[in-house]
Amino acid sequence: MHVFKFSGKTLALDPITGTLLEVDDLAGEVLKLWHHLIPEEITAVLSARYSVCDLAEALSEVEELVAAGLLDAIMPPEPVPTDASVGQVKALCLHVAHDCNLRCRYCFAGTGNFGCERTIMDTATGRAAIDFLLRSSGPRRHLEVDFFGGEPLLNFPVVRDIVAYGEEQAAKFGKVIRFTLTTNATLLDDAVIEFLNDKQMAVVLSLDGREAVNDRMRPLADGAGSYSAVSQAVREFVKRRNGENYYVRGTYTAHNLDFATDVMHLYNLGLRELSIEPVVGGAGESYTLTQDHLAALCREYERLADFYLAKQDEGDPFNFFHFNMATYGGPCFGKRVSGCGAGCDYLAVTPAGDLYPCHQFVGQQEFAMGSVYTGVTATSLVSEFGRANLYRKPECLRCFAKFFCSGGCHAHAYHSNGTILQPDALHCELQKKRIEIALGISAFRNVQ
């Protein structure tokens, strides 16, 4: 059992079932010991500080929960996918532009070109990617295509063509493709906005928060700051889609450990669908996050949670990406075990049509998987990523957050530790903190 504090409450999570409890101090201590000692031993350990009568009551309540199946220490056997489902693709990240009009200092795409020549995808390759997705998706009906880069709106005519072609072809297969787009918001003119709204396309808009914070890391190609134009464009865009179906997504670095203030800044701009996330990579750079920053970052997430709950109480709430957590429902066990599906269900496509496990592996030749013309040729990589689930990650199996995190990001793991099987330690700790807060917020919400 994982027992933790949130906003004055003591909460307990059963990591195997997902049962979430609010407990007093006594029950919290009993639950911490429950899977390690028998009831008589728990009584002996705690009887110096609690009455035997209270201990008997708390133990009885725990036994009721066990009898109801709400607490369980036994991990189910690993789900084994049927042969037919292996290699069925569900989602593509289409890099329609390996070019960008910003020069973000922390960009894992190396200022947009992924360390290669600046190129854009042509129509033929875009259509071939759609064909590849439809013929590789087996019986799956709900498919996804994300327009990514670089800056995808540098190649808007091809985006428009791919959407039209994708809709037409998907209908022939009896499938539905959900299109999304990630943009730096510098090229959102009337034609683009009308198209994105007409297609009801979910859009992720990049903005880091306060002007000085944003402009330090996100300059234009000529070195000038991007905040002024981007913040105005983002607000206009959100207004023109009635505040729906978008996320404003920023990155925090060692330069703004007070990132909750940046979330507050975005909130004060009238934005309500928000995500500010830790920078990845950049080892040794002045902006790089390290274990030395962990305590400050955890405190900052607590400060953000206070702001989140305050706005909820005031009746003008906002969504924060990492605080969204379904304590009821949520995905099935198989999805919780396997996570994002990079390398098997989900692939990235370069402007030339080459396939990689996800956008953060693009350009690394050891992860080249084939092309939209040849299909997946590196079947060993499909197997490697398919097997890289919770059951292959000993640290994850011991972790309370495993079914809410699904083992972390393969790319973070590989770039930190040289293997996709060992999650990045700092991102693990941050994820655990965010999951505690998300569970805490859901506890408040459920009580209300």
Next chain:
Amino acid sequence: MNKHIKVIAWGTIKSTAACKECQTAVGNQVCN
């Protein structure tokens, strides 16, 4: 009425122990 423990959410994770029709993510995917 329990004195020491209040159930906030009944855990259902093991009940399905994947069609993958849900949106690519993790703890907030919406399922069939």
